[in-house]
Amino acid sequence: MRRSVCRGTPQGGVLSPLLWNLAMNKLLLDLEERRIKVVAYADDVAILIRGKFPDTLCSLMHRTLKYVDTWAKTCGLSLNAAKTELVLFTRKYKIPDCRPLTLNGTLLLVGEKARYLGLTLDRKLSWKLNVQERIKKAATALYSCKRTVGLKWGLAPKIVHWLYTAIVRPIMTYGVLVWWPSLDKKTSIKKLDSIQRAASLSITGALKTTPTSALSVMLHLLPIDLYCRQLAAKAALRLRESSMLKTNKWGHSRILGMFPGIPNTTDFCDSVNTYLDRPYTVHFPSREEWVNGLTNNENGVSIYTDGSKLNDQVGGGVYSETIFANLSFRLPDHCSVFQAEILAISESLLMLNKSVVTVRDIFIYSDSQAALKSLLSSKHSSKTVKECYKLLTTLAQYFSINLLWVPGHSNIIGNCKADELARLGSSLQISQDRLDIPMPLATCKLLIDRYTISAANSNWRQLNTCAISRLAWPEWNMGPTKSLLKLVRSAETKEKITTCIPNCNKTQCNTKQHHATGYGYGGNQNSIGHGYGYDYAPTSTARSPNQEFATQSADVCNLTTSQLAARQCVPKDLLVSSDNAQE
Numbered sequence: 378m379r380r381s382v383c384r385g386t387p388q389g390g391v392l393s394p395l396l397w398n399l400a401m402n403k404l405l406l407d408l409e410e411r412r413i414k415v416v417a418y419a420d421d422v423a424i425l426i427r428g429k430f431p432d433t434l435c436s437l438m439h440r441t442l443k444y445v446d447t448w449a450k451t452c453g454l455s456l457n458a459a460k461t462e463l464v465l466f467t468r469k470y471k472i473p474d475c476r477p478l479t480l481n482g483t484l485l486l487v488g489e490k491a492r493y494l495g496l497t498l499d500r501k502l503s504w505k506l507n508v509q510e511r512i513k514k515a516a517t518a519l520y521s522c523k524r525t526v527g528l529k530w531g532l533a534p535k536i537v538h539w540l541y542t543a544i545v546r547p548i549m550t551y552g553v554l555v556w557w558p559s560l561d562k563k564t565s566i567k568k569l570d571s572i573q574r575a576a577s578l579s580i581t582g583a584l585k586t587t588p589t590s591a592l593s594v595m596l597h598l599l600p601i602d603l604y605c606r607q608l609a610a611k612a613a614l615r616l617r618e619s620s621m622l623k624t625n626k627w628g629h630s631r632i633l634g635m636f637p638g639i640p641n642t643t644d645f646c647d648s649v650n651t652y653l654d655r656p657y658t659v660h661f662p663s664r665e666e667w668v669n670g671l672t673n674n675e676n677g678v679s680i681y682t683d684g685s686k687l688n689d690q691v692g693g694g695v696y697s698e699t700i701f702a703n704l705s706f707r708l709p710d711h712c713s714v715f716q717a718e719i720l721a722i723s724e725s726l727l728m729l730n731k732s733v734v735t736v737r738d739i740f741i742y743s744d745s746q747a748a749l750k751s752l753l754s755s756k757h758s759s760k761t762v763k764e765c766y767k768l769l770t771t772l773a774q775y776f777s778i779n780l781l782w783v784p785g786h787s788n789i790i791g792n793c794k795a796d797e798l799a800r801l802g803s804s805l806q807i808s809q810d811r812l813d814i815p816m817p818l819a820t821c822k823l824l825i826d827r828y829t830i831s832a833a834n835s836n837w838r839q840l841n842t843c844a845i846s847r848l849a850w851p852e853w854n855m856g857p858t859k860s861l862l863k864l865v866r867s868a869e870t871k872e873k874i875t876t877c878i879p880n881c882n883k884t885q886c887n888t889k890q891h892h893a894t895g896y897g898y899g900g901n902q903n904s905i906g907h908g909y910g911y912d913y914a915p916t917s918t919a920r921s922p923n924q925e926f927a928t929q930s931a932d933v934c935n936l937t938t939s940q941l942a943a944r945q946c947v948p949k950d951l952l953v954s955s956d957n958a959q960e
Contacts, residue, residue: 407448408445466500503559504558508565512569515545518545533865541573560606573593590843636828656770657752657779681742694721740779742783
């Protein structure tokens with residue numbers, strides 16, 4: 378079937394977005410020339426006019442809408458007045474009267490809220506309505522997934538955990554970069570936390586009296602306020618490095634200031650430019666070629682490079698018997714091994730430029746495929762890679778440069794020498810000219826993750842409740858969580874699990890006394906967290922509603938704190954002062 382389109386662009390067409398951008402671009406440029414702030418995403422356009430006097434704002438908006446309407450008619454388009462929303466953003470209690478605006482003969486009334494790109498913006502930008510909308514959509518998705526889970530049947534806990542982290546939680550945290558300041562209010566945190574608690578109960582089948590904090594640490598679900606700030610910080614970091622966000626000390630853009638150690642600039646650069654011209658070659662010989670000696674290049678200059686990181690100290694090395702190169706250098710501790718590999722190649726090029734070389738063929742060997750593939754790529758998102766590319770392009774005018782991969786730790790003399798020099802370089806002093814090497818973007822994100830986990834651990838240790846839970850689960854740790862999620866909830870499964878609690882000293886553990894076998898995810902009021910987690914009574918026959926979700930536990934609930942310390946199953950400083958082991 379064929380159908381000719383004489384107006385507009387087909388829905389879902391490959392060229393439709395490009396054609397629309399070409400048509401829309403003139404309008405956006407004209408509005409910017411008029412010094413009007415405009416944000417456009419496809420056909421959703423937001424016009425922002427800022428000022429102190431409402432009458433002046435209405436006059437400017439009326440003039441702008443008239444200009445947009447004229448542009449649309451010249452392009453054979455029309456504006457939808459029914460979908461056009463007008464909001465006066467102010468924190469004033471009383472809104473002054475504004476002159477009514479019209480669009481295509483339709484009166485536009487000033488509303489209390491506006492929806493744009495899935496976010497709800499209220500008049501005071503408190504984000505209260507947006508949080509309610511996020512909770513409503515997340516709850517709809519969660520309870521749609523809960524139809525597949527029952528007390529004794531349904532999807533495995535691992536699958537339900539994935540459904541929450543991959544589907545429900547992203548819906549709840551959509552656009553969190555702009556509305557995270559609303560998390561300063563406990564009411565917002567409490568509403569968002571109710572969704573995570575419902576998901577945790579669905580994953581574990583625990584009793585309704587189970588503490589939320591204990592469930593979160595067992596399932597490794599960060600507190601929702603910490604997770605939202607973590608997510609917002611990573612998004613702000615990415616946008617800042619792409620020159621799409623200016624950080625301030627107020628508003629939502631201050632998020633990066635809440636995480637210590639984040640530098641003002643990173644090694645990331647926007648990969649807008651495409652480097653199709655590559656005046657050098659990159660080759661990846663197989664291990665068989667190296668074994669058979671097919672990579673020997675005796676007629677040229679061979680240079681071996683390597684990077685190393687030992688004890689959180691980074692260094693690089695360059696070795697060449699032809700140009701008598703034996704270089705070791707130290708990099709800042711925040712650098713990655715990838716940066717060390719790239720900088721080692723750059724150092725070899727600088728040494729080559731200073732040396733007197735009579736041959737044209739240059740062979741540079743590196744055991745990092747990631748480094749070589751980044752130089753082979755047509756787009757560079759690292760400043761270090763971009764500088765190395767420039768050096769390669771410059772020296773390629775005088776030499777025939779070949780980059781080759783060499784298998785590491787394969788008793789290849791040149792590579793072994795370079796590896797020794799790199800290890801030596803990690804213990805040297807840092808020279809002044811290398812102190813300004815920027816931190817990788819991945820390292821910045823790792824710092825954000827570490828700070829978030831540290832804050833979660835601090836809150837968990839300072840909690841006044843869940844004393845017994847903290848004995849069995851003293852810190853946030855994904856390892857035990859993975860083991861826990863592998864357990865089953867099927868009533869037909871009778872597989873017995875016998876495991877020690879995380880802090881047990883297994884060399885001195887009495888298996889018969891310490892370990893216990895259970896099927897319930899909490900059997901009685903003496904279980905951790907009042908029945909949500911481990912059935913610590915080995916002789917108990919009580920079962921939770923989710924009996925066959927096998928437990929890992931010991932008989933902690935029947936022990937006093939003195940007995941716990943004597944068995945050395947938990948550290949003494951984590952024991953509660955009371956001699957009662959119940960929650």
